[in-house]
Amino acid sequence: MADNVENPEELPSIASELATEHPDVWDAYADLGEACSDAGPVDGETKRLVKLALAIGAQSEGAVHSHVRRALDEGVDPDALRHVALLGIPTIGFPKSMAAVTWIDDLTE
Structure with a gap:
């Protein structure tokens, strides 16, 4: 799981369910968030x-x-x-x- 995403146990229930039931989808989503965050100079x-x-x-x-x-x-x-x-x-x-x-x-x- 990407570093910038909380542990599934700490997520709201629907997100936690998705992370638990479909970890590959959750990881892809987390990776997209990380890539977007790293795409520019904003602190x-x-x-x-x-x-x-x-x-x-x-x-x-x-x-x-x-x-x-x-x-x-x-x-x-x-x-x-x-x-x-x-x-x-x-x-x-x-x-x-x-x-x-x-x-x-x-x-x-």
Whole structure:
């Protein structure tokens, strides 16, 4: 399994099931994520914030939680995570951004 992917036991249940039942698919997915991460000059914290922003824009609560957990593990300031959600207000709207704030707060408060 690629280094940048959590152990299957630590994944949300549906991802854990996929990793356990189809490890070759999971490994290919993890390798793609690693290749995309390594494809350019963006630093680690910035990548994490960008991925959080993409998850917020996609309105994926599970992905927001995943990126917040990883960001916190990597030492990203919780205020920076909330700031990402606030930056979405002019683009995706107040309600969607506020939903993202609540998802971030699920793990930071």
